[in-house]
Amino acid sequence: MIEYEFPGLLNYWIVFLLMMIGLYIVIAHENLIKKIVGLNVFQVSVFVFYISLAKIKGGTAPIIADGIEVYSNPLPHVLILTAIVVGVAMTALGLALVVRIQESFGTIEDDEVREIEERQE
């Protein structure tokens, strides 16, 4: 029998929950802006995942100084900085595409866009 410490895996449950919320928004919503917001929530869940796995109980910032022996792993934080930049670029590009879609289709509802496209065939 494995003993679960109550807050022990809480961060992973939160990550999981956020991830599913994000994915659900991407799949279920027809509004393209909402889809991109969902994608952002999904990505943020991954950021939280990386940052929380670097945390060590009682660990401090990784500075070499007297009295500091246990410190958190700084590498995932750095990785996530990169991932955030990628996420921002993705969001900007996605929103720019939504603007262009609004201009040329007159709507940002995916089902309506699809209907217009089918008529164009």
Added chain:
Amino acid sequence: MTFLAEHIAVLVVIVPLMAAPFCVLIRNSAVTWGWATTIGVINFFLACLLLQQVMAEGTIVYNQGDWEGPWGIVYHIDELGALVVVIVSAIAAIVFPYAKQSIEREIPVERHYLAYCMLLLCMAGLIGMAVTGDAFNLFVFLEISSLATYVLIALGKDRRALTAALRYLILGTLGATFYVIGLGMIYMMTGSLNMVDMAALLPSVQHTGTIHVALAFIVVGFGLKLAMFPLHVWLPNAYTYAPSAMTAFLAATATKVAVYALIRLIFTVFGDVDPLETYGVRIAVMTLAIAGMFAGSLIAIYQSNVKRLMAYSSVAQVGYMILGISIGNAPAMAGGIIHMFNHALMKGALFMALGCVYYVIGSVKLEDMAGLGKRMPLTAAAIVAGGFSLIGVPLTVGFISKFYLVEGALAAGMWPVALLIMMSSLLAVIYVWRVVEIMYFRSPAIGSEARTEAPLSLLVPTYILLGAAFWFGIDATYTGDVAMSAAQTLLGGSK
């Protein structure tokens, strides 16, 4: 020369990456085209030197800023990586000269410089994916190439290009993020991001649930990027509505590099684990690959837009590559690898020929192509020759890869698989024949019988690529050797 030999591993990425912003500074359409073409050709020579160096001296490990792995980011280039670098830069060197007139017809002049800038960035990202030995660095390069790809698709004239780009952006981001999740889990268990280091650390934790989930995330993530059936839904529209030159470049490179990345992860990072065997997923992957081969070809048969037809055929061809990986012996693996190279040549040539058609008649619909054999004999002949290669007629590259695949399937005692490879080739005969029939045995619509061939600047690059497709089909010793030794290096790690 020693400087070049020492730093060539990083130069193939840096040259296009640094060249891209200059396009935005220059802005003039013709000058940016000249600049991008020069860079493309230079990079092709660098890539050839790199392949030569790898073949002569073995795997190159390049430490960025002299930080040794696993602490620093290293570039790790073996035969397969070098081959992929050559594929990408060769296609770029051919597509850039072609792009000038094709882009002039399809993209408004004030956006030309952006198109060249994005092509260079996409190229840098794809080459980076091929050379990197750091798993997180792979994600960064993946996103550089993907973001550039979304822009390239959205440059299409048709408004459906926008929705195609956005849908690809959503699925592509999901795929890349899935990969990051999987990577995070591996990092959690091994504490390393260096591929070689991870490979050494993974066997001790291979039976933990975290690693199982990580592998699943990684395979699904890259499955999305490489359009593995049934994750291919973004591909047909993206290829259909992107500008012709971009389609040629992307169809020839993007999915292949994603296949390469998957090979790298399964056979290098998970090399000592041999995941296909250990987790018993070989049959599942193989089933998906074969399903992709048949579904792609069957859907292709019913398409009325030839670009979309070829896009579905790409889904089928990716199936062959995955099949080669999943069989798991050296000839089949070599078949998968050589098909990456060969398919780049033939699909590149086919989409470029379709670009010629679009340039002249302004459409790639099947009914508009009636009588094309008389109106544009050279272009039509190129489409037929490329089609032969897709089917796998002897003397074409398509034959070579299928030969290796069948040999591998038979060596593994999987004769039904060999039979299925033959059968799916028959489906290719049907969809290629539909195009041939319309081009040669239908008379053109009244008023359009005049013979107008595409300009030489479009035809020459198309025929260079097509010539390569026949050259390596007639004499496959060189590509065969590279693929075979790459396959043995990869499989050597898993035994």
